[in-house]
Amino acid sequence: MKIHPQISLSAIALLFALVLMSGCVGHPEKPGLAYSAETRAEHARLLVDETWVDTNGTRFVKQEIFDAVYQMIDAAEEFVLLDLFLMNDFGYEPGPCARPLTRELTDKLVAKRAANPEVEIIFITDPVNTMYGSLESPRFTAMTNAGIQVVYTDLDKLRDSNPLYSKPWRLLVKPWGVGPGQTLKNPMGEGRVSTRSMLKLMNFKANHRKVVVTDQSILLTSANPHSASSAHWNVALRVDGAGQALACEMESAILAFSGAETFEPLLAANAPAAAGHRVELLTEVRIKEKVLSLLEEAAPGARVDLCVFYMSEKKVIKAFAAAKERGVDVRVILDPSKDSFGRTKNGVPNRQTGAKLVKAGVPLRWAHTHGEQCHVKMLYVENPDGTATLLLGSCNYTRRNMNNFNCEANIALTAPTNEPSMIRARDTFDRWWNNEEERIFTADYATFEDHSIWRKFSAWWGETTGLSIY
Numbered sequence: 001m002k003i004h005p006q007i008s009l010s011a012i013a014l015l016f017a018l019v020l021m022s023g024c025v026g027h028p029e030k031p032g033l034a035y036s037a038e039t040r041a042e043h044a045r046l047l048v049d050e051t052w053v054d055t056n057g058t059r060f061v062k063q064e065i066f067d068a069v070y071q072m073i074d075a076a077e078e079f080v081l082l083d084l085f086l087m088n089d090f091g092y093e094p095g096p097c098a099r100p101l102t103r104e105l106t107d108k109l110v111a112k113r114a115a116n117p118e119v120e121i122i123f124i125t126d127p128v129n130t131m132y133g134s135l136e137s138p139r140f141t142a143m144t145n146a147g148i149q150v151v152y153t154d155l156d157k158l159r160d161s162n163p164l165y166s167k168p169w170r171l172l173v174k175p176w177g178v179g180p181g182q183t184l185k186n187p188m189g190e191g192r193v194s195t196r197s198m199l200k201l202m203n204f205k206a207n208h209r210k211v212v213v214t215d216q217s218i219l220l221t222s223a224n225p226h227s228a229s230s231a232h233w234n235v236a237l238r239v240d241g242a243g244q245a246l247a248c249e250m251e252s253a254i255l256a257f258s259g260a261e262t263f264e265p266l267l268a269a270n271a272p273a274a275a276g277h278r279v280e281l282l283t284e285v286r287i288k289e290k291v292l293s294l295l296e297e298a299a300p301g302a303r304v305d306l307c308v309f310y311m312s313e314k315k316v317i318k319a320f321a322a323a324k325e326r327g328v329d330v331r332v333i334l335d336p337s338k339d340s341f342g343r344t345k346n347g348v349p350n351r352q353t354g355a356k357l358v359k360a361g362v363p364l365r366w367a368h369t370h371g372e373q374c375h376v377k378m379l380y381v382e383n384p385d386g387t388a389t390l391l392l393g394s395c396n397y398t399r400r401n402m403n404n405f406n407c408e409a410n411i412a413l414t415a416p417t418n419e420p421s422m423i424r425a426r427d428t429f430d431r432w433w434n435n436e437e438e439r440i441f442t443a444d445y446a447t448f449e450d451h452s453i454w455r456k457f458s459a460w461w462g463e464t465t466g467l468s469i470y
Contacts, residue, residue: 033253033404034283035284035286036280036281037281038278039243040242042242045239047221047235049065051369052439059097061097068219069212073214076214076215081214086129086229087105089189092230101225105225122255122263132196134178134180134186154259155203155206155207159405162467165467169199181193204469205405206407209393209408209409217238217244218238219237220393220410221236222309222378235377235392254407278412283407290391290412295319301384302328303328304320306332306380306397307432308333308335311398312470313398320357320360325360331433333364333366334364334366352455354445358445365443366443366445367441367442377392378391378392378429388419389414390422395408395410
């Protein structure tokens with residue numbers, strides 16, 4: 001029997017795509033990733049960066065996170081270990097509500113090294129800050145010259161979230177390497193980059209973590225020390241006197257597969273858990289498992305508040321809808337996906353996710369942004385028994401962030417509802433939701449409601465295949 005050529009080619013193309021995607025799906029996580037551990041802590045503090053406009057349209061910024069980071073660096077006596085995703089000046093324009101975070105953190109670390117050379121400083125970061133080898137980072141060069149160890153994450157060791165592109169790239173492009181070049185405009189800011197660097201960018205991989213560890217404290221956050229992002233909304237949890245050894249163990253996985261020595265400070269890693277509240281460190285898919293368990297265990301009458309930058313992971317969306325159906329008091333604030341460093345985005349995927357949640361009866365409001373992004377990733381679950389869990393960190397609620405593709409790190413604090421961080425989490429979400437004190441933080445769902453069939457398909461396609469930036 002003769003097979004029509006077009007049918008034959010279509011079948012071959014489909015089979016090829018399925019093989020590529022199956023190769024990604026079945027690949028296990030890197031050893032040391034998908035990490036979880038817990039301890040006890042008595043001193044935890046929620047930190048908030050927020051931007052709003054008043055009733056006259058005047059923009060204001062209030063920030064706490066990197067001031068706390070600088071305090072931690074100043075107080076360190078033995079080591080400072082940082083794992084931070086964006087650390088560059090690309091796209092930064094000085095002005096009102098803008099802050100040169102990249103320069104501030106560089107200067108702080110270089111000064112610390114000069115004043116206390118016995119304090120070991122390690123900075124893990126993502127190669128996006130050099131556009132994958134095309135550009136020199138003056139900030140990291142300054143750190144290296146000061147004796148600070150800079151480790152660029154080996155992204156090739158991570159799973160392929162974008163297999164339709166990454167499998168051919170590994171075969172045809174990767175062997176040629178990356179390096180400096182002037183062929184193309186830098187999509188993130190000034191300068192020009194090589195074609196090979198742009199082709200590596202299209203793998204859409206990242207070490208997306210935002211972690212700071214010293215011998216005294218740990219801090220996990222959604223915030224980057226990225227000057228152009230300095231007005232973004234973000235949150236962090238700082239814990240003093242607990243969790244340092246666990247955080248170093250967590251980060252050693254990235255050091256190991258990036259060709260650096262693992263870091264084991266002289267801390268009592270196996271010491272009995274301290275008194276206090278439960279603190280969990282979670283990475284990659286363990287974050288998703290925690291989110292799902294919190295939602296599944298939430299009883300009718302429980303309170304669930306979510307504020308997140310990107311949301312598109314299908315099981316997680318269904319879990320929020322199911323919790324609402326069971327009688328859980330669910331509220332969601334999403335970034336409207338309209339602002340990106342001076343560019344306008346089309347709302348994908350959040351507006352399509354918003355439509356699903358609203359259809360399920362979940363109350364939803366949009367962050368009322370004015371050039372900045374609502375970059376928060378914070379889940380607060382309050383149970384009728386008087387306990388609550390606060391979960392935050394780097395992880396967006398998407399396939400790439402939650403399913404062992406990107407490197408991600410979150411922290412969960414479980415404590416009575418009268419614990420100060422819990423009180424502040426409730427108060428902060430309520431202030432954003434209700435636009436209290438004549439500060440405009442959020443807008444009604446109808447403001448960015450979107451019924452476009454094309455964008456709905458685009459959101460589904462990007463989430464399903466990995467051919468997206470989220």
